[in-house]
Amino acid sequence: MEASQTPIETTGSRCAPETARGRHEFKIAGYSLQKDLSVGNFIKSATFAVGGHDWRIRFYPNDGDVLTAEGKDTVAVFLELISKTAEVRALYDFRLVDLETMQRSKVVAGVTKPSVFSALQPTLGFRRFMKKSVLEGRPFLLSDRLVLVCDVTVIMGMPVSESRTLCNIQVPPSDLVDNLGKLLESEEGADVTFKVEDKVFHAHKIVLAMRSPVFKVELYGPMRDKNQPSITVEDMQPAVFKALLHFIYKDSLPVMDNLDEDENTEMVKHLLVAADRYALERMKLMCENILCKKLDAGSVAAVFSSS
Secondary structure (H helix, E strand, C coil): CCHHHCCEEEEEEEEEEEEEEEEEEEEEECHHHCCCCCCCCCEECCCEEECCEEEEEEEECCCCCCCCCCHHHEEEEEEEECCCCCEEEEEEEEEEEECCCCEECCCCEECCCCEEEECCCCEEEEEEEEEHHHHCCCCCCECCEEEEEEEEEEEEEEEEEEEEEEEEECCCCCCHHHHHHHHHHHCCCCCEEEEECCEEEEECHHHHHHHCHHHHHHHHCCCCCCCCCCEECCCCCHHHHHHHHHHHHHCCCCCCCCCCHHHHHHHHHHHHHHHHHCCCHHHHHHHHHHHHHHCCCCCHHHHHHHC
């Protein structure tokens, strides 16, 4: 079986990081009693777990950095890693709940690339999360309470690559030559007849013209005889013409096991002449290759004189 006809096993792989996602809602009641905390002081949520690590939210009613003119009107929000872990990579974002509709708002602040939490830097977040004037208005502050939502996605270790077989298709060998051979044998749809001595052969013009430029001119050229019922082939034995048709339809020389060595060689010589006559270069080279293996000094002249 040729390489192009062997089974094609197709595999695919997918590399994706293993992640763990979690969400924590931090409800702050009695906001008015805590909004005046001094800079640096914060309200902390209960500890919650995501990805096997403990986390906590820090809410600074006044900017969590230093007291500035801008900071007086700004609240800060941070995510804190509580677990004593060497390093954790995570995505996180914060939003508020619309207390009138009880729907979470769009993300107010978040990161688009994983942040690295560690013992040296356990707390990351946003010092300018939202202006107080916005936070303390409707619909986020209602009945002196607000709800802060934090979504955390922890990247768990290295990405995992998985491979699987997508398909394993057995591609059968081409049957084109077999089908053309059957067409020649059945003579179905034949539209041209050849008379070689006392033998008659039926064939298909389009196949002959496709394989041989000589046949193409003879069958479709301007000098063709449309009224001729059959084409007479001179100077060729019926067995040779039959072998010629076999090659045209099957792209191979016929098996000649019924001939002895001398007869076989003689047949190949005649096929070489026929191949040259009808410009079948592949057939010509095949015949030359066979004869080259059989030639000796005494037979070289005979072969060349016949061709």
